[in-house]
Amino acid sequence: MKQERVHVIAGNAFAVSDAQGDMEVDPHAPVGLFSFDTRFLSRWVLTLDGQRLHALSRDDLAHFESRFVLVPGTISPYVNVDVSVIRHRSIADSFHERITVLNHSAEPAEFVLRMAIGSDFADTAEIRNPAPRRITTTADSDRGKLRLRYQRERFTRETLVSSTAAGNVDQGGMTFRIRVAANGKWSTDLHVDTVLAGAGGRDLRASLDSHRREMRQGTGADLAGWRDRAPQLVAERASMVSAYERALTDLAVLRYAPLAYSERVPVGGLPWAMALYGRDAMITCLETLPFTPELTPATLRLLALLQGGQLDDYHDEEPGKILVELRYGEAAAFDEQPTALYYGAADTTPLFVILLDEYERWSGDAALVRELRHPARMALDWIDSYGDTCGDGYLRYQRRNTRNGLVNQVWRNSPDAIVDRRGRQPGFPRATCELQGYVYDAKIRGARLAREFWDDPGYADRLEAEAARLRQRFNRDFWLPDREYYALALEPDGTPVDALTSNLGHLLWSGIVEPERGAALAAHLCGPELFNGWGVRTYAAGQRPYNPVGAHLGAVWPADNALIATGLRRYGYDAEAARIAAGIFSVVETLGGSLPEVIAGYPRPVTKYPVQLPAAGRPQSWSSGALLMLLGTILGLRPCGDDLLVNPSLPAGFGRIELLDVPGRWGRADAYGRDRAGRRARLR
Amino acid sequence: MSGSAVEHLERRVAGRHPELPETTGGTLRLDLREGVHTEHWYLTIDHQNVEVARSAEEAELIVRADREVFDRLAAGQLHVAAALLRNDLTVQGNMRLLMTLRRLFPGPPGARHPREAAGGPGGTA
Numbered sequence: 001m002k003q004e005r006v007h008v009i010a011g012n013a014f015a016v017s018d019a020q021g022d023m024e025v026d027p028h029a030p031v032g033l034f035s036f037d038t039r040f041l042s043r044w045v046l047t048l049d050g051q052r053l054h055a056l057s058r059d060d061l062a063h064f065e066s067r068f069v070l071v072p073g074t075i076s077p078y079v080n081v082d083v084s085v086i087r088h089r090s091i092a093d094s095f096h097e098r099i100t101v102l103n104h105s106a107e108p109a110e111f112v113l114r115m116a117i118g119s120d121f122a123d124t125a126e127i128r129n130p131a132p133r134r135i136t137t138t139a140d141s142d143r144g145k146l147r148l149r150y151q152r153e154r155f156t157r158e159t160l161v162s163s164t165a166a167g168n169v170d171q172g173g174m175t176f177r178i179r180v181a182a183n184g185k186w187s188t189d190l191h192v193d194t195v196l197a198g199a200g201g202r203d204l205r206a207s208l209d210s211h212r213r214e215m216r217q218g219t220g221a222d223l224a225g226w227r228d229r230a231p232q233l234v235a236e237r238a239s240m241v242s243a244y245e246r247a248l249t250d251l252a253v254l255r256y257a258p259l260a261y262s263e264r265v266p267v268g269g270l271p272w273a274m275a276l277y278g279r280d281a282m283i284t285c286l287e288t289l290p291f292t293p294e295l296t297p298a299t300l301r302l303l304a305l306l307q308g309g310q311l312d313d314y315h316d317e318e319p320g321k322i323l324v325e326l327r328y329g330e331a332a333a334f335d336e337q338p339t340a341l342y343y344g345a346a347d348t349t350p351l352f353v354i355l356l357d358e359y360e361r362w363s364g365d366a367a368l369v370r371e372l373r374h375p376a377r378m379a380l381d382w383i384d385s386y387g388d389t390c391g392d393g394y395l396r397y398q399r400r401n402t403r404n405g406l407v408n409q410v411w412r413n414s415p416d417a418i419v420d421r422r423g424r425q426p427g428f429p430r431a432t433c434e435l436q437g438y439v440y441d442a443k444i445r446g447a448r449l450a451r452e453f454w455d456d457p458g459y460a461d462r463l464e465a466e467a468a469r470l471r472q473r474f475n476r477d478f479w480l481p482d483r484e485y486y487a488l489a490l491e492p493d494g495t496p497v498d499a500l501t502s503n504l505g506h507l508l509w510s511g512i513v514e515p516e517r518g519a520a521l522a523a524h525l526c527g528p529e530l531f532n533g534w535g536v537r538t539y540a541a542g543q544r545p546y547n548p549v550g551a552h553l554g555a556v557w558p559a560d561n562a563l564i565a566t567g568l569r570r571y572g573y574d575a576e577a578a579r580i581a582a583g584i585f586s587v588v589e590t591l592g593g594s595l596p597e598v599i600a601g602y603p604r605p606v607t608k609y610p611v612q613l614p615a616a617g618r619p620q621s622w623s624s625g626a627l628l629m630l631l632g633t634i635l636g637l638r639p640c641g642d643d644l645l646v647n648p649s650l651p652a653g654f655g656r657i658e659l660l661d662v663p664g665r666w667g668r669a670d671a672y673g674r675d676r677a678g679r680r681a682r683l684r
Numbered sequence: 685m686s687g688s689a690v691e692h693l694e695r696r697v698a699g700r701h702p703e704l705p706e707t708t709g710g711t712l713r714l715d716l717r718e719g720v721h722t723e724h725w726y727l728t729i730d731h732q733n734v735e736v737a738r739s740a741e742e743a744e745l746i747v748r749a750d751r752e753v754f755d756r757l758a759a760g761q762l763h764v765a766a767a768l769l770r771n772d773l774t775v776q777g778n779m780r781l782l783m784t785l786r787r788l789f790p791g792p793p794g795a796r797h798p799r800e801a802a803g804g805p806g807g808t809a
Contacts, residue, residue, distance in 0.1 A: 154771035199748065199774035207776040259768075260779045305783045309703065310791025315763070317791065318798060319703065333769035340765040374705035389802040400801045429802050492802070 005029065008091040010064045011256030012036060012267050012274045013194070015095055019055050021068040021087045022046060025120065030127045030271045033095050033159075033192060037125075037275060037329030040148075040159040040194040043118035046087065046099070048072045048111055053085055062223070063253040063619075065090040083109065083180075092219060095192040103180035111180065115190065116173040119159050121150040123329035124274070125337050139169040146174060155333050156197035164189040196328070210262035226252045230291050231662045233631070236655030239589045243627060250594050250624035251284070251292060258326065260305060263298035269597060269620030275339075276326040278303055278348040279411060280622045282355050287562055287625030289362045290632045290662050296359045297368055303352060304375035308343050308382075313400035316344035316409070320382030322352045324409075337404060344406040345413075346387060346397035346435055349379045350442035357445035360453075361639045364665030369453045377454075380446045380463070383439055389429045390492055393473055395439050396429035410435060411560075412503075412538065417552035418489055420497045421543040432489040434503045436474045437510030443467035444511070475514050484520040486513075500524060500540035502557075505564025508571050518571035525564060526576045533604025534583045535561040541601070548601035549613055555598045558584050562626035566633045574649035581630040582651035588627065594619035595627050635659060635673045642666055648673025689716065689754035693725055697788050698736040706731050710781045713743035716751040723751070729784060745781040749773035760790040 003026070004019045013035040017023045023032045023044040033041035046053060053070035060066050068087040082105040089097040103109045122130035138147040146169050148159040163169075165188030167176040180186045198204025226248070233244045255264035258276060266284045268277040282303070285296040308321035315338045324345035331337040338344070353376055360369050369376075387395040399405035407415045410432050418432060419425050443463040451460035478486040480496060485504055487496030504521045507513050513521060524530055529540035532548075535556040539546055547553045561584050568577040587610045588595045597620040600611035612618070635657065636647030644666050650657065654675045661668040693714075712727040726739035753772045756762035764786040767773045775782055 155769070156771065197771060199776065204768075204771070204774070207774070208779045209777055210779055260783050304705070305780055309787035310760075311795035311797060312763075312791040313795050313801070314792065328769055333766055335763070335766055340763055340769060371707050372705075374707065378703075386798050389798045391799070396802075398798065398802055400796060400798065429798075 003029075005031070006058065006060070006066055006068075007270055008064050008066055008089060009253045009270060009274075010091045010093075011253075011264065013091055013093075013095075013256075014270060014274055015041070015089070015091055016271060017044070019058065019068075020046075020053055020070060021055075021066075021089065021097075022052070025130070027128050030124060032119075032122075033194070034124060034274065035194040036196055037123060037327045037332070038157050038194075038196075039122040039124070039127075039130075040119055040157070041095075041117065041192060042120040042122065042130075043116055045116040046070075046085070047114050047116070048083065048085060048101070050112070050114075056084070062220070063249060064092065064219075083111065085113075094194065097190045097192075098187060099190065100185055100187040101178065101180055102185045103183060106182050108179060108181050108184075111178050113176040113178060114173055117146055117148075117161055118172065119148045119150075121148075121157050121330075123331040123337075124272070124327070125329065125331040125339070137171045139171055141167070141169040144169060144174075152330065152334075155330060156195075156201070157330075158193075158195035158197060160193040160195065162191045162193075164191075205259065208259060210257065210260065223249065223252050226292070229294065229663070232660045234658040234660065236657075237653075240585065240654070240657070243585065243588045243595070244631065246588075246594055247624040247627040248292070250619035251288065251295070251621060254619060254621045254624070255295070258302060259328070261298070261302045263301070265299045265302050266295060266621040269617040269623070272615070272617055273620070275328075276302075276323075278323045278325070279345060279351065280620075282348065282351045283559055283563075284621040284625040285355055286351075286358060287559070287622065287629035289358060290637050290664065291628045293359070293363055293663055296355065296363075297365065300352070300356055300359065300368070300372060303348075304372055306341060307375050307378060312343075314338050314403075314405075315340075315342055316399055316401050316405050317341070318343070318382060318386040320349065320378035321386065322348040322379060324348050324406075338401055342405075344397075344399055344401065345409045346395055346432075347410050347438055349382050349387070350395070350435070350438035352376070352379045353442040353446050353449075354438065357449055360449070362664050364642070366453055369449055373449075373454050376446065376449065380442065383442070384466075387439075390431075392494070393470060394431035394490060395435040396431040396492075397435075398429035412501075412552040414550075414552050416545070416550075417538075418497065419545045419553075420488070420499050421545075423545040426489055426491040426495070426497045427493075429492060430489050432503065433474075433478050433486050434506035434510070436470065436478070437507045437512040440467050440470050440474070440512040441510040443470070471512050471514075474512055475517075479517070484517075485524050486521075499543055499545075500529060502530060502536045502538050502560050502564060505536060505560070505567045508567025509563045510567075511570065513571065515571065518573065522568055522571070522573040522576045525568065526579055531580070531583075532556060532601050534587050534599060534610055535580060536564050537601040539601075546601075549611075550601075551598060551613065551615070554601035555613060556601055557598045557623075558587070558595050558626035559597075559620075559622035562629035562633070565630055569633055569636065569649070578634055578649055578651040581634045582653070584626065584630055585651075595623040596620070597623050631657075631659070635671050637662065637671055639664060644669040644671065646671040646673070650675040652676055689714075689751065689758040690723075690725075692758035692789070693727075693736050696790075697727065697734055699734060701732050701734055701788070704729070704732050704784065704787060708732075708784050710745065710778060710784070711743040712745045712747060712781050712785060713739070713741070714754065715746060715748040716754050717748065718751045727785075727788075729781075734788065743777070745775060745777040745779070745785075747773055747775050747782065747785065757789045760792045764789060 086100040144163040308317040325342040327339040332340040397409035447460040447463040450456040488499040489497040565577040596618040714725040716723040724740040728735040
C-alpha cells in the first residue's frame with residue numbers, strides 16, 4: 001500500500017516523512033530531510049519505550065510547518081492511553097522539531113524516548129539506489145549534539161543535530177530517560193543544521209554576500225507579505241478562492257535563493273524537482289505576471305548570469321543558451337550528472353526573450369530591458385548561430401552529451417515523447433513545432449525591444465523580416481492538409497512527424513498560426529481525441545503510442561493547458577478556452593489542495609475523479625502558476641499601453657469574479673467578470 | 685608551461701571581452717596557492733574590458749584555490765561551478781562575479797558546434 005507522505009518545504013530545503021512524522025529510506029520516494037540536492041537525514045524515527053507511535057491527528061499548519069499528535073502502540077478502543085506525544089516541526093534555513101510528551105495519568109511516569117538519527121547523504125539524483133557512503137558520526141552527550149559527516153576529497157556535507165534537553169547521544173541517535181509529573185509534560189527542541197562545507201569547514205553560504213543577510217524564508221511574516229502584494233480574489237464559488245490562495249502559498253514556498261544570487265526564484269516542485277529548472281521557472285513567471293510579478297526580474301537576472309558562454313558537449317552548452325537545470329549535489333560536483341549547469345534545452349533561450357518582453361508589457365520596467373539587452377541579444381543570436389543545426393531555418397535539438405544528457409530537449413522531455421502516430425521516433429536533430437512558435441514570438445518581441453528600448457531599428461527590421469519568413473515557411477512545411485493540423489516535428493530531411501498533440505495550443509499562444517487555421521486547431525484541441533473532460537491530453541487518443549498514464553503520450557498537464565487556453569483566447573476561441581479552464585479548475589476542486597503537475601488522460605466519465613500519476617509532483621510551481629494563468633485568461637487580462645484591459649469570458653457556473661489590486665504599470669487595478677448565465681440574468 | 689592559469693590570465697583574460705554584458709562590472713582577486721606561497725591576481729571588469737594585475741588588495745569577490753586547480757580551469761578541464769561545489773575552490777563576497785569569471789575561462793577542449801554534432805549519434809536513451 002502506498003504510504004501517506006507528509007512534507008514541509010522552504011525553498012530547496014524540504015522534509016518528507018510518513019504520517020507519524022518518521023523518516024526512513026524508501027527507494028521509491030525521496031523521504032528524509034533535503035537541502036541543496038543532498039539528503040541530510042535519511043533516518044529520523046521516534047519511539048517511546050521502544051515502541052513506534054501512531055498518529056491520532058495531524059495539522060499541516062503551513063507548507064513549512066506540521067504538527068503530529070501521536071500515541072504509542074496500536075490504537076485499540078479497549079486500551080486507555082495515558083501518554084501522548086506531540087511532534088511540531090518546521091523548516092526554514094534549518095529543520096526544527098519540538099517533541100512534547102504529555103502524561104495523562106494521575107501518577108508521575110517514567111519513559112524512554114528515543115530518536116533514531118542517521119543520514120546516507122544521498123544525492124537527489126540517486127534516491128532509487130543510493131550509493132553506500134562512509135559516514136563519520138560524532139556523538140557528544142555533554143553538549144547534546146550529534147554530528148554526521150560525509151567527505152569525498154574536499155567535498156564535505158554535515159548534519160548537526162542538537163537537543164535543548166539533556167539526553168544520551170550515541171552514534172545512532174539520542175535517548176532521553178525522562179520522568180514526567182502527574183498530568184505534566186516534558187519537551188525538547190531538536191535542531192538540525194545542514195552544512196555545505198566551504199572555506200575552513202564553514203558553510204559556504206556564510207561567505208557569500210547573497211546569503212549573509214538574515215533569511216526570512218519560511219516564516220509567517222514572509223508569507224503574509226507575499227500574500228499582501230498579490231491581488232485579492234472575490235468569487236461566488238468558495239472553492240475557487242481556496243484554490244487561488246493555495247496556489248499563491250505554493251508559489252511562495254517554492255522559491256529559493258540560489259548560491260549565485262540574492263533574490264529568490266522558483267524551483268520546479270516537490271519532490272523530484274526542488275531545484276532551478278529554467279523552463280519551469282520561466283513558464284511560472286509567464287503564468288503569474290498579473291499576480292506575483294516579483295518572481296520575474298529575479299528569474300531573468302539569474303538566468304542571464306548563468307547564460308551559456310562556451311561550447312561544452314557534456315553540459316550541452318553553447319554561447320547565449322539559457323540554462324535548463326541547476327543542482328548543487330555530489331553528482332553535479334563530480335560531473336556524474338551534467339547538472340552543475342545544464343543547458344540541454346532548445347526552448348529556454350527563446351522563452352527568455354519572450355518573458356523579458358512580456359514582463360515589460362505588464363510592469364513598464366524599461367530599465368530591466370536595457371540592463372538585459374546583451375543577454376537578450378545573445379539569446380536571439382543563439383537561435384540562428386547554434387539552434388538552426390540543419391541550416392533550414394528551424395530551431396532543432398540533438399544532445400552532444402550522449403552519456404546522460406536529455407534525449408528530448410523540449411518540454412516533452414521523456415525519452416519516448418516525440419513519436420509519430422504509429423510510434424516511430426524521428427531522427428536527430430529534431431525540430432518540434434512549438435520551438436518554431438517560440439522562435440517566431442521571440443523575434444517579434446525582440447524586434448519591439450530593439451525598436452523601443454535598445455535604439456536599434458535596423459536590428460528590429462531584420463528580426464521582423466526573419467519572423468515573417470519563418471511564419472511562412474512553418475505554415476508551409478509543418479501543415480498537414482489532410483489532417484488539418486501542424487505536425488509535431490520535422491525530421492532532418494523535412495519529413496513531418498504526423499502526431500496530433502497539445503503542442504497545437506503552444507502554436508496558438510505564440511501567434512505563428514495563420515488565423516484561417518485557428519478554427520481547425522481549436523476543434524482538435526477540444527475534440528474527443530485530445531480533450532478528456534479535465535483538460536487537453538499531451539498526445540491524442542486514437543494514435544498507437546497513446547497511453548493515458550504516459551507523461552507526454554496522453555496525460556494532462558495543467559501548465560500545458562494554461563498556455564493552450566491563453567492561445568485559444570488569443571485567436572478568439574473564447575468558449576474553448578473557458579471549457580479548458582473549467583476542466584482544470586474542476587481538477588483542483590475535486591482533489592483539493594494543490595494542482596498536481598500532471599494527471600492521467602483517461603476520459604473523465606470513466607474515472608469521474610482525476611487520477612494522479614505516481615511520479616507526478618505536487619505542489620509544482622508551473623502547475624500552481626497555471627491556475628493563476630487560467631484565471632487571468634478567462635478574465636481576459638491584458639496590458640494595453642498603460643492600462644489593464646479586462647475582457648472576461650467565464651465558464652458557465654463560475655458566477656461573479658472580482659480580482660482586486662492587479663499590479664502593473666497602471667499601479668493597481670481591479671478586474672471584474674461574470675459568467676454568461678449571470679450576465680443574462682442581469683439583463684432580464 | 686603552456687595552458688597555465690597565469691598565462692591564460694595574461695594572454696586571454698586581460699583585454700576586451702565583447703561576449704560579456706556591458707552592465708557587468710566588479711573586482712575579483714584570485715589567490716593561487718602553491719605550498720605556503722600564495723600569488724594574488726587582481727581582475728577589474730568594467731564595460732567589457734578586463735584589467736589584470738598582481739595585487740593583494742581587497743576585492744568584491746575573492747577566489748582561492750591551489751594553483752593546480754586554476755591551471756585545470758584555464759585548460760578547460762574543470763568547470764568553475766563544479767569546482768566550487770567540490771570545494772576545490774572557495775569564494776568570499778559577491779558570487780555573481782564567479783559566474784562572470786566562468787565566462788573568462790575556456791570550455792573543454794574538443795567541444796563541438798551543434799552543427800558538427802548534427803546527424804551523428806545522439807538519439808535513443
